[in-house]
Amino acid sequence: xxxxxxxxxxxxxxxxxxxxxxxxxxxxxxxxxxxxxxxxxxxxxxxxxxxxxxxxxxxxxxxxxxxxxxxxxxxxxxxxxxxxxxxxxxxxxxxxxxxxxxxxxxxxxxxxxxxxxxxxxxxxxxxxxxxxxxxxxxxxxxxxxxxxxxxxxxxxxxxxxxxxxxxxxxxxxxxxxxxxxxxxxxxxxxxxxxxxxxxxxxxxxxxxxxxxxxxxxxxxxxxxxxxxxxxxxxxxxxxxxxxxxxxxxxxxxxxxxxxxxxxxxxxxxxxx
Amino acid sequence: xxxxxxxxxxxxxxxxxxxxxxxxxxxxxxxxxxxxxxxxxxxxxxxxxxxxxxxxxxxxxxxxxxxxxxxxxxxxxxxxxxxxxxxxxxxxxxxxxxxxxxxxxxxxxxxxxxxxxxxxxxxxxxxxxxxxxxxxxxxxxxxxxxxxxxxxxxxxxxxxxxxxxxxxxxxxxxxxxxxxxxxxxxxxxxxxxxxxxxxxxxxxxxxxxxxxxxxxxxxxxxxxxxxxxxxxxxxxxxxxxxxxxxxxxxxxxxxxxxxxxxxxxxxxxxxxxxxxxxxxxxxxxxxxx
Numbered sequence: 001x002x003x004x005x006x007x008x009x010x011x012x013x014x015x016x017x018x019x020x021x022x023x024x025x026x027x028x029x030x031x032x033x034x035x036x037x038x039x040x041x042x043x044x045x046x047x048x049x050x051x052x053x054x055x056x057x058x059x060x061x062x063x064x065x066x067x068x069x070x071x072x073x074x075x076x077x078x079x080x081x082x083x084x085x086x087x088x089x090x091x092x093x094x095x096x097x098x099x100x101x102x103x104x105x106x107x108x109x110x111x112x113x114x115x116x117x118x119x120x121x122x123x124x125x126x127x128x129x130x131x132x133x134x135x136x137x138x139x140x141x142x143x144x145x146x147x148x149x150x151x152x153x154x155x156x157x158x159x160x161x162x163x164x165x166x167x168x169x170x171x172x173x174x175x176x177x178x179x180x181x182x183x184x185x186x187x188x189x190x191x192x193x194x195x196x197x198x199x200x201x202x203x204x205x206x207x208x209x210x211x212x213x214x215x216x217x218x219x220x221x222x223x224x225x226x227x228x229x230x231x232x233x234x235x236x237x238x239x240x241x242x243x244x245x246x247x248x249x250x251x252x253x254x255x256x257x258x259x260x261x262x263x264x265x266x267x268x269x270x271x272x
Numbered sequence: 273x274x275x276x277x278x279x280x281x282x283x284x285x286x287x288x289x290x291x292x293x294x295x296x297x298x299x300x301x302x303x304x305x306x307x308x309x310x311x312x313x314x315x316x317x318x319x320x321x322x323x324x325x326x327x328x329x330x331x332x333x334x335x336x337x338x339x340x341x342x343x344x345x346x347x348x349x350x351x352x353x354x355x356x357x358x359x360x361x362x363x364x365x366x367x368x369x370x371x372x373x374x375x376x377x378x379x380x381x382x383x384x385x386x387x388x389x390x391x392x393x394x395x396x397x398x399x400x401x402x403x404x405x406x407x408x409x410x411x412x413x414x415x416x417x418x419x420x421x422x423x424x425x426x427x428x429x430x431x432x433x434x435x436x437x438x439x440x441x442x443x444x445x446x447x448x449x450x451x452x453x454x455x456x457x458x459x460x461x462x463x464x465x466x467x468x469x470x471x472x473x474x475x476x477x478x479x480x481x482x483x484x485x486x487x488x489x490x491x492x493x494x495x496x497x498x499x500x501x502x503x504x505x506x507x508x509x510x511x512x513x514x515x516x517x518x519x520x521x522x523x524x525x526x527x528x529x530x531x532x533x534x535x536x537x538x539x540x541x542x543x544x545x546x547x548x549x550x551x552x553x554x555x556x557x558x559x560x561x
Contacts, residue, residue, distance in 0.1 A: 221332055225361055225365065229358065237389060
């Protein structure tokens with residue numbers, strides 16, 4: 001319960017931390033595109049290398065990165081097993097009873113693992129680990145601000161995100177407390193059938209909802225007292241100006257993308 | 273000099289009284305004047321209407337009857353524009369009971385900046401105000417922390433800084449120490465007293481802790497929606513019987529002094545606070561010896 005899977009911010013002073021968050025969101029999107037551009041061994045090797053470089057320059061401890069990957073470990077294992085056993089191709093490696101393993105299958109599995117890990121490392125290193133949640137929501141607001149012209153409530157949406165992020169740890173703590181309180185009253189969360197365990201959660205959920213609504217009402221009053229009146233006429237303490245250096249990572253990732261495309265065209269190595 | 277806050281004939285009744293048979297208004301014909309720079313404690317047991325009174329002062333609630341003049345401006349006027357309301361709330365800040373439910377942002381300094389941001393203040397000025405406000409409550413070193421990792425007292429001080437950054441002339445504390453441990457309560461009380469003494473900010477402190485009320489310049493006791501006592505802590509605590517009749521007790525130190533006086537000991541001086549009472553008793557012991 002203590003560690004929250006949402007990939008929390010890791011404070012540090014790396015280059016990645018200092019890039020403008022709006023640029024980082026674009027970088028993350030471009031990085032996702034890059035990971036889907038890969039088609040052969042060399043381009044996947046380049047992708048894997050870029051992920052390693054990202055981790056190194058972000059100065060985030062490997063323990064935290066692997067902790068984040070643990071959540072998708074099952075998906076990784078499952079997809080690679082499916083790829084190994086169900087991909088057919090030309091080079092048969094093992095033919096025993098009903099199991100046929102082809103070289104293509106092994107490659108497909110490795111590629112899939114590299115792609116998924118790179119996707120997760122890329123997005124979390126660019127966004128969640130190196131950018132504070134509030135910077136993230138602020139920049140999403142900035143990037144989507146053209147939609148305000150179409151009367152899309154961008155500011156309200158960003159505010160909701162910020163508040164949700166702010167209250168996740170508070171509500172997790174509260175859930176812990178309620179569960180302990182209900183355990184003390186004899187509720188058993190860990191045994192019995194799935195249905196009875198789900199039912200045991202009801203006495204946790206109801207107080208949690210009640211308290212969440214009370215909190216919401218309190219917070220609304222407190223925000224009103226602090227002169228909150230929507231996005232109109234609001235300023236920001238941290239005004240970000242995109243500097244020239246912020247464009248350098250964009251160039252780098254564009255070079256990465258083009259080189260991946262070139263590698264695909266050259267077709268060196270094992271192509272999928 | 274005109275009083276900063278002038279309340280006359282104020283009554284308030286919640287709309288949803290149908291469920292309860294109790295049709296009595298929560299506040300009944302309250303009149304009160306508070307001057308700029310005063311430190312007023314509002315005392316009362318649960319349901320006496322003291323929190324309602326606070327919420328009326330910055331237009332979270334609108335009075336059923338009566339008039340509230342803030343700085344000479346009638347805030348019950350239906351012609352109040354949205355800008356007037358903002359101006360009022362900028363001047364009269366409010367700190368609530370639950371520290372968790374009033375922090376908006378995920379980083380301390382961002383939260384302190386929330387108020388001034390809403391007021392549309394220039395970024396450089398906000399920066400300065402946030403730094404000043406955090407220094408005033410002694411939380412500068414926590415500027416980049418996440419609120420949920422702070423203790424209750426620290427969170428509450430951040431909440432105070434958030435109000436301070438709007439540069440209000442008056443801050444209302446609505447039982448802001450009720451959910452804190454003794455340490456946190458002390459931290460917050462120290463901050464409150466400093467704001468009043470050093471920044472000359474009018475403080476209205478809603479509480480039911482006698483020890484805290486003893487630190488104020490003036491105590492107003494509300495019971496069943498009426499003001500029953502209004503005076504210096506010393507004068508109010510003299511009325512021990514009246515306080516007891518509305519479910520309140522005098523601070524332990526004062527109670528001790530009263531007991532000693534009833535036993536015929538001659539303790540002189542108007543002592544209310546813990547230190548003062550201790551000094552007075554010590555002086556008496558020295559004299560007797």
